[in-house]
Amino acid sequence: MRWKRISDAVVRRLPLYLRVLEEAKDQEMMSSQELGERAGVSPALIRKDLAWFGEFGKQGVGYEVAYLREELRKILNLDKSIRMVLVGVGSLGYALARYHRRKFLDDPSFTLEIVGLFDANPELVGKDVEGVTIEPVDALTTRVKELGAELGIICVPADSAQVVADKLVAGGIRAILNFAPVKLSAPDEVEVTNEDLSLELQRLAYYVTD
Amino acid sequence: MRWKRISDAVVRRLPLYLRVLEEAKDQEMMSSQELGERAGVSPALIRKDLAWFGEFGKQGVGYEVAYLREELRKILNLDKSIRMVLVGVGSLGYALARYHRRKFLDDPSFTLEIVGLFDANPELVGKDVEGVTIEPVDALTTRVKELGAELGIICVPADSAQVVADKLVAGGIRAILNFAPVKLSAPDEVEVTNEDLSLELQRLAYYVTD
């Protein structure tokens, strides 16, 4: 799958469409109209987004739910297993690890697997979280290589986040989800998403005017 | 403070600017050039963003760090206390509650206060998290009113998120940060932000192509 560079705005909506299709398992066909209503997006935009990747619909009829769902899974690489590591098993890291491991163990169609957990605290090392043992963060780079991990989740404090990111990158990670409140620097090939909850709350405070 | 409707793209950047200014406490002045580099935004955009709210700089010199910082705090309502409630004290809710309570108790300039915690599980009710006691979710609406809460954080499972949101809205909440994997519906006056971690991971999977 080698498409031209697709805008992030487009990619961001695809998982949303996928979710709507997965929630409509009972249904045979779905129009861009209906998909749009359920996803909160205009029908024109949905057709335009999908057009970047091919032609998936039938004029006069709409999209075959099962077919479009599988095509979206392929586009998003969700048709194959994706290995992830999570670094920093504090309360947030633990919550995320537990949630995703459970989802992975429960649902065979959920292909995002946490294969490694790491922490700098020796007291946590050796502990088990839903079938994965916490390892020391020192050997992160080599372990990422050994595990073949492609996606990293950072839940460490702000001051160690960049060091961890560098190690993940050195280990060959392709994308990072960062919960530490810092702007990480990484090579252009590595996709970094900052999930900064403090920033988000401060933003919402703006809307709390009397 | 009654500005015309400011674009969300603008508001979203303000907390970022604020953070840079807070990290430069030692510094007297800062140009849009420098602020831009540190925040990862072009200098022109910074000047344009700030221009929506007034004139804060001096030509030929730049911005006074302490002054702009306080002005941004006023714009974002961070100069006054903001009361929040969090609903759903599972592992994610617990992690967020603990993190924010500690930050609030540690740092006197951090004005976002979690004043109420709620859960449907009777076993959790009565438990304490960093000085706040978990209450039953039944009385949510009246408790939100009593506490004067303005901002709500939803960490309940997907199937109860909309019910909780409705109760928060009925209680007079102004903004919601939603971690449940569903698109919530709420009146236009209520600002809803979805922090959907599964969607985010699925999006990142797109960038993990070989």
Place this chain on the structure above:
DNA sequence: TAGATTGTTAATCGATTAACAATC
């Protein structure tokens, strides 16, 4: 066939960048 809906092109809208006069 008649009705409906796609894929796609053109029009619109909004956000970012470039440029520069004003001025500290």
Place this chain on the structure above:
DNA sequence: TAGATTGTTAATCGATTAACAATC
């Protein structure tokens, strides 16, 4: 004063919407 940087306007860029021919 000379140099620098703001605030602001005009130009550009990109994303969304509207419209419609193609076609199931």
